[in-house]
Amino acid sequence: MTGTPLLILLLFVGLAIPAVAGPRVLQSAAPELMRKPRLAIALLAGGVVAWVLAALSIGPLLAWVVTGPDVLPGDAAAVCSQCLAAADPFGLDRVDTVVPVVLLLVVPVAVSVFYAVSIVRELRGRHRRVVRSAWMLRAGGRWRTLHGYRVLVVDDPHPFALTLPRRHGGIVVSTGAVDVLADDEMRAVLAHEDAHLRQRHHLVMTVVTTLTSRLRWIPLFAAAESALGHYLEIAADDAARREAGTTALASALLVLGQKGHPAACRPGLDGALHALGPDRIRHLVEPGQGRAGVAAVTASAFCLTALAVLAAVVHIPYAIAVATGCL
Numbered sequence: 001m002t003g004t005p006l007l008i009l010l011l012f013v014g015l016a017i018p019a020v021a022g023p024r025v026l027q028s029a030a031p032e033l034m035r036k037p038r039l040a041i042a043l044l045a046g047g048v049v050a051w052v053l054a055a056l057s058i059g060p061l062l063a064w065v066v067t068g069p070d071v072l073p074g075d076a077a078a079v080c081s082q083c084l085a086a087a088d089p090f091g092l093d094r095v096d097t098v099v100p101v102v103l104l105l106v107v108p109v110a111v112s113v114f115y116a117v118s119i120v121r122e123l124r125g126r127h128r129r130v131v132r133s134a135w136m137l138r139a140g141g142r143w144r145t146l147h148g149y150r151v152l153v154v155d156d157p158h159p160f161a162l163t164l165p166r167r168h169g170g171i172v173v174s175t176g177a178v179d180v181l182a183d184d185e186m187r188a189v190l191a192h193e194d195a196h197l198r199q200r201h202h203l204v205m206t207v208v209t210t211l212t213s214r215l216r217w218i219p220l221f222a223a224a225e226s227a228l229g230h231y232l233e234i235a236a237d238d239a240a241r242r243e244a245g246t247t248a249l250a251s252a253l254l255v256l257g258q259k260g261h262p263a264a265c266r267p268g269l270d271g272a273l274h275a276l277g278p279d280r281i282r283h284l285v286e287p288g289q290g291r292a293g294v295a296a297v298t299a300s301a302f303c304l305t306a307l308a309v310l311a312a313v314v315h316i317p318y319a320i321a322v323a324t325g326c327l
Contacts, residue, residue, distance in 0.1 A: 014306050015058075018051065022223055025300055026044075033293065038235050041228065044228050048224055050304050050308045051220065053308075057314035059107050060315070064084065088317070118213070126210070134164055138169060149193075152172045155174075159179070162193070163197060163201075163202070164202075171190060173190075181255060199239070201232045204228070204232065237284060254281060
């Protein structure tokens with residue numbers, strides 16, 4: 001089996017295996033990904049994008065190898081055939097079917113348009129929620145400079161720290177956190193929150209959650225969205241640990257985890273990343289060692305690369321054909 005038939009088989013297998021087995025692979029890869037959280041973020045975000053692009057390439061790929069009844073007028077059908085021939089990098093013989101070829105092109109376009117519209121609606125709704133969250137915080141806050149960071153300090157006895165997208169407020173801490181955290185602990189918390197901003201974690205979270213919002217029924221997407229927030233926090237922890245030390249950060253997380261929880265005292269804060277919780281302290285104090293998870297990470301990276309290459313092999317020739325007028 002060579003050429004396009006092999007490519008079709010690889011595409012279907014490459015989509016089905018990660019869609020179903022993705023959660024288990026991510027679980028197996030966790031020990032290594034926790035040691036390299038930025039790699040984890042890249043794999044999760046890149047995997048979601050690559051899978052969507054590869055899935056949208058199924059129809060255009062099949063259009064290269066099948067023929068069916070013409071449903072377009074003669075001239076339009078001729079133009080369509082010319083564009084298909086110009087885009088096909090393999091030039092293999094086609095197989096007669098009862099499926100009109102134009103459907104293989106129209107359906108992915110229609111799905112893409114529907115998906116794009118849903119993404120725009122999701123982004124607009126998310127933007128409104130983030131603006132509302134920022135307004136709630138700014139209404140009872142004042143700007144201060146703490147340990148070299150520009151911070152919005154809100155009047156709240158519950159100790160918490162969080163980060164909104166920079167244009168909506170950036171780092172936010174409560175008066176309770178200022179009162180209860182020691183100077184070294186506060187520096188660690190602020191370094192953690194600043195890492196969210198510098199590494200554009202809000203943008204990553206927005207891209208992934210928006211792409212997965214209509215596809216959570218696929219196990220891979222549900223698992224990727226669930227794991228992403230955890231690795232974003234670990235990535236910020238690593239930056240804070242280098243800036244302020246492990247002891248200060250672990251102590252600050254323990255205090256915030258025991259005495260404050262922004263979701264409890266300020267419900268409805270959308271678009272915020274929180275620095276709290278003792279659940280990451282064990283990783284900070286005793287980071288994993290050894291080679292556990294390396295094989296699963298390697299398999300994940302290979303699968304991501306294969307999906308990206310397969311999607312590019314399909315989409316790029318079509319884009320070139322359209323750009324050159326199907327010549």
